Amino acid sequence: MNRINKQFICINWGTKYGAEYINRLYAMVARNTSPPFSFTCFTDNSQGLNPEINALDLPTLNFALPVTKKGIWPKCRLWSENLGGLSGPVLFLDLDVVISGNLDDFFTYGEPEDVILARNPSNPLEKLGQTSVYRFPVGKLKPLLQKFALNPLDIAETYKYEQRYVTRNAPGGVKFWPKPWVLHFRQQCRRSFPINYFKEAKLPSNSKIVIFPGDLNPIDAIEGRYHSKESISTPLEHIKLGLKGVRNRSLSAHLRHYILPTSWVKNLWKE
Template sequence: MTSRRGVVNPGGRAKSGAMHKQFLAIRWGRKYGPEYLNRLYGMVARHTTPPFDFWCLTDDPVGTRPEVKCLPLPDLGCEPPKNTLGKWGKSRLWRPDLGGPTGPVLFLDLDVVVTGSMDGFFEVGSPDDVILARSPTNPFEKLGQTSIYRYPVGKLAPLREMFLADPQGIADRYRFEQRFVSRHAPGGISFWPKGWVAHYKRHCIPTFPMNYIRTPHLPKETRVVIFPGPLNPPDAIAGRYRDTVPERPPLDHIAAGFRGERREGLLSHLRHYTLPAPWVAEHWRE
């Protein structure tokens, strides 16, 4: 069940009993190799009480561990939107039939890091709910993040129809596919219990100037860490804010900013620094 504010009650359970645990990922192109998928499965397996199924829609199953049930990547159905920040290829998840899983599925981005029990993600709310992580970037907007969200297969089919009617227009208007889901999911959306999902950049990296002397931390109640934006797990492990920024000791990074060796304003350059996070490496493995 959900509260008036749309946040899932941690004690709420599926009305028809325990849900079958089904995880879903999607992988296309060459940005993320099979090692991302294999690590994701390994983390899920360590933190989920069996039985469970793990599905992946992909255009290249080569190198994927056998426990992952690979399905052919569905056609997008349109020309991909251009010059947009959103990952509109994820609209494939909204198809009425994915060729394998049915009922509620828990979708995970390939670059998340699982740090705690996943069982609860199948124990809150109703099987018919669409439950997202809350975006901390827009605190005054009821905006979810689709880095980890649960939905029944087929329920978001109306979104696919709307998107295919004007793909570029929808992408231009909403920018991010998660905003489109947040606005138009049939029956509305709700959010995971507070603390379950941590945004690495917002919740783990200390704020300036403490980011130069304190390592990123893992919040106590966190079960999944998501990596929207320029960071992903290898960057967090190496201690770089994005893969195009060289790894520097703190004083070198500060000095580079004052020398003008930066791609942004001085304050942003100083804020966009992080020390390595060893705990990410401990969790992000097969």
């Protein structure tokens, strides 16, 4: 595959993330990709973005996105056959990933027509893909968008998560990145109890991207908490709070979920 086809895309809507996340993602891509490459962000607010980022309006939809208790579906906009003039394979990255290694191999692995996803370690028996990091040729997932448009709420409630819908319905099936390339922070980097009270989360040297699905965000890992609603505490303080019942989960989960401030996330997740 010609190196000029290193096309990165991301998407941003609403107020949860903003220019800080997008700029950091671009900076990490730039530090870990051999030029040339392109970086396109589809967004409803381009204020404050690095001028090197190709900021485009969100692809339009001719139907209303479903509102459900589980799953977030706005990324379906990227399944359009008209994606800001891009063509060929594009590599999608969630805004809250941390890039830990060179990304060039993500554009040479497999065949250009492949749909390749990260593995979801939370559902190993299901062989579920994770769309935090996935590559697809522009337009290949159009049939998914067409089917989704006919009954968005029914599909959203049936599949629960957009990644399951992609895994099960991508034309020609899906492939997965090699296991060491993409790591799930909560599942594969956090330390087990009681080591989590003494050692920060691990980062294998052969990893390339660390993803943060769920409530635990890079800033939480940097500050040392399981999610943003928790207070920051020392190991001893955290144990005392758990024993006193000052917690929103079982004592076992409270102890297992503690994380120390993670220095490598702080060192990598920056402009």
